[in-house]
Amino acid sequence: IAPGIFLLDQRKRFSTMPEIELSERHYELFSPPSDVRGMTKLDRTAFKKTVTIPVLKVRKEIVNKLMRSLKRVALQRPGIKRVIEDPEDEENRLIMLDPYKMFTDDSFENAELSILKQLNVSPQVSKYNLELTYENFKSEEILRAVLPEGQDVTSGFSRVGHIAHLNLRDHQLPFKHLIGQVMIDKNPGITSAVNKINSIDNTYRNFQMEVLSGEENMVTKVRENSYTYEFDFSKVYWNPRLSTEHSRITELFKPGDVLFDVFAGVGPFAIPVAKKNCTVFANDLNPESHKWLLHNCKLNKVDQKIKVFNLDGKDFLQGPVREELMQQLGRLSKERTHSVHIVMNLPAKAIEFLSAFKSLLDGQSCGSELLPIVHCYSFSKDANPAKDVQQRAEAVLGTSLDACSSVHLVRNVAPNKEMLCITFRIPAAILYKNQSLNLEKHEEPPLKRQKTDKSFSKEKTQIA
Known part of the structure; x- marks a missing residue:
């Protein structure tokens, strides 16, 4: 006899099953025993339970052909075989059926009855006692039975x-x-x-x-969007729920573009962008993140394409970022086609760091061609989160972003708490202080405005 199967009557191996009792068809049928309630130390042996299920007796040579047609009513439980040997006849097999779908012999649908008739199988079902163990319950079922x-x-x-x-x-x-x-x-x-x-x-x-x-x-390895990252999870920040956002930003880059990743972590923005033949400057204040960022650059074979820093975000912006932008100014030409992006993924505080852009290139030759695109992340509990994030960014910068910004809903973090990304070109008046610009031929390219509320999370930011 197959493990877990107990005959109802030793004198009569099979008994017809006109109907499973209503009480057994209740949703508690596949719940663990009630006496596990309140258990705080796992005792797997306490989860044994016997339930009555219907089975269908068939010849072993037609099992595979028949199972395709009985997929709807076949029992599907963790660790339970849907087909077992017939203890009475080695030429037969017993197909386990779902008691929620097989109430009586008449519970077969017409198509199922047709295939049974075609294969000369009686639709009469029998009942068996099936012993369930810890291995046969789902995690949610176990926890629902244990917790108050x-x-x-x-x-x-x-x-x-x-x-x-x-x-x-x-x-x-x-x-x-x-x-x-x-x-x-x-x-x-x-x-x-x-x-x-x-x-x-x-x-x-x-x-x-x-x-x-x-x-x-806690040292682990993950795969995200075809890239591999290794790190000590107890010492760095990693959120698998941001995989889609990492991909969304990466798709904005074209070969030759430049990325300044202010809060780079272990590299989920920097590494995919570097793979697109872009120039990347990646920074993180956390020494552990810096260490694993270097490691992951080598692991993904982009260590020659990324310059890595271990600085405070403001120091990174006012140091390496400023210096590189100044060099970019010296190389500007009318044929310049690449974009400069600055990613600031520190939702709790990133907006505060926007002040570092004020007069960042003060004293330099003004060039509207070099207006970096900022992707700044933030949390919001406001009823209108997109408006809230934009207003807070404007308050720090001291200027309106109406003409050059868009907001993307990244994810819902908690009830009434959203994570968003505001994308904008740094206004020339902010970056170059108050110097006048000749914008007749070089207007600041606007960003496509995104809708707010329900639809704004579905659109992608379009960068000119």
């Missing part, structure tokens, strides 16, 4: 290589070690589960974390 009734269940997490990064709520903390172990058990490749224990508010943007279960090793 009515409380939110955490079954999702951010995956960072072999690490599952959770952000548990207060009512889940008594169960944190159990939750961590369940995440490891139910997700192949996950060998460590961690929980954030403070917000990202320190100088280096990393956060304190607690290992809930599994190995202590």
